Amino acid sequence: MNDKNTIDAFFSLLKGGLWEQRVYLVPFSPIDADALYKLADEQSVVGLVSAGIEHVEDTRLTKHQALPFLKRVVSTESNNTEMNSFISWLWDRLKEEQVSLALVKGQGIAQCYERPQWRSAGDIDLLLDLNDYEKAKSILFPIAQSVHPEKKVVKHQGLTILSLTVELHGTLHTGLSRRLDSVVDAVQDEMFRKGLFRKWDIDHTQIFLPSPDCDVIFIFTHILQHFYKGGIGLRQICDLCRFLWTYKDAINRPLLMDRLQSMGIMREWRSFMAFAVEYLGLPEQVAPFYSQPMPVVTRRIASFVIASGNFGRSRDNSYREKGYPILIRKFITLWHQIKDNISLFRISPINSLRFIFGYILSQIEE
Numbered sequence: 001m002n003d004k005n006t007i008d009a010f011f012s013l014l015k016g017g018l019w020e021q022r023v024y025l026v027p028f029s030p031i032d033a034d035a036l037y038k039l040a041d042e043q044s045v046v047g048l049v050s051a052g053i054e055h056v057e058d059t060r061l062t063k064h065q066a067l068p069f070l071k072r073v074v075s076t077e078s079n080n081t082e083m084n085s086f087i088s089w090l091w092d093r094l095k096e097e098q099v100s101l102a103l104v105k106g107q108g109i110a111q112c113y114e115r116p117q118w119r120s121a122g123d124i125d126l127l128l129d130l131n132d133y134e135k136a137k138s139i140l141f142p143i144a145q146s147v148h149p150e151k152k153v154v155k156h157q158g159l160t161i162l163s164l165t166v167e168l169h170g171t172l173h174t175g176l177s178r179r180l181d182s183v184v185d186a187v188q189d190e191m192f193r194k195g196l197f198r199k200w201d202i203d204h205t206q207i208f209l210p211s212p213d214c215d216v217i218f219i220f221t222h223i224l225q226h227f228y229k230g231g232i233g234l235r236q237i238c239d240l241c242r243f244l245w246t247y248k249d250a251i252n253r254p255l256l257m258d259r260l261q262s263m264g265i266m267r268e269w270r271s272f273m274a275f276a277v278e279y280l281g282l283p284e285q286v287a288p289f290y291s292q293p294m295p296v297v298t299r300r301i302a303s304f305v306i307a308s309g310n311f312g313r314s315r316d317n318s319y320r321e322k323g324y325p326i327l328i329r330k331f332i333t334l335w336h337q338i339k340d341n342i343s344l345f346r347i348s349p350i351n352s353l354r355f356i357f358g359y360i361l362s363q364i365e366e
Helices: 004-019 033-042 046-054 063-096 106-110 130-143 178-194 212-228 234-246 253-263 266-280 295-308 326-344 349-365
Strands: 102-104 124-127 156-161 164-169 197-202 205-210
Touching: 004 033, 004 046, 004 234, 004 266, 033 046, 033 063, 046 063, 063 106, 063 124, 063 130, 063 164, 063 197, 063 205, 102 106, 106 124, 106 212, 106 234, 130 156, 130 164, 178 212, 178 253, 205 212, 212 234, 212 253, 212 266, 234 266, 253 266, 266 295, 266 349
Parallel strands: 102 205, 124 164
Antiparallel strands: 102 124, 156 164, 197 205
């Protein structure tokens, strides 16, 4: 259990690293550095907190306290360098076979940060249309060390290549509702049909990323997917903050509003914008449709995020490793999901109910 002092110090350091701004820790002294590191690790933001430590103006951590942060930063930089080189190699291989694709999530969004190499690396996520999804599978299967079970309904195929996880996505369905996923499909279709990409160069290889208007939808619906289905960490919300800052002049706000309203998630958007402003320091003018503080809602979001951790890392998921039959595991997962949605009812009453039925339907279809 994290005490208020630790959580307040954590958010102060996180904002300092996120925006490269001064940090003052005296109000939160004494600092429990071990608890601080554990919390940053659970939220997958050790690099950002480490950057915040560099901006502390009043009282600094001792060398012993700071050492775990330093070690993780060195490891993260090395992982990111390796991953970026692999993405360049993988991209060239797929383009040689005339596969059309876009890099989504992690490494592309990392380029929105002041220190991209300090963002914790995840998997390599590639978005393709359905024809190229099948084509990419046929190209990559022979060189994969392992092939993960495919989620056929959502067209999601995981592979391990050179010890790195590659995720092929024929869709970016959330499994929350068909109404929501139909808009995501329409955005994906428009992106490929009209060539709506931004570009990132790695080792002289030009990587395609979704355009700002497309990616803001992909990023936010991915946040909601984890928010409503098992747990979300601050890394994903920080990604959205840095993305909105980087592309503040490029995002078409009327188009964004139309899409959010079509998906029925305008309430969630406003809630997360309020959280980003109040807890993470996102400038108000950069937060589309932010209108006023929402202290009760943002406090509930903060409590949920801290309790769950990135991808539910703060939770006891040991039941999944106990050899229970699959139906028992699914029932336990469903029970946890129902309890989460009861908690989230206070944030979004309608969607917390609507999305639990979407979750149950997606599990049946799998």
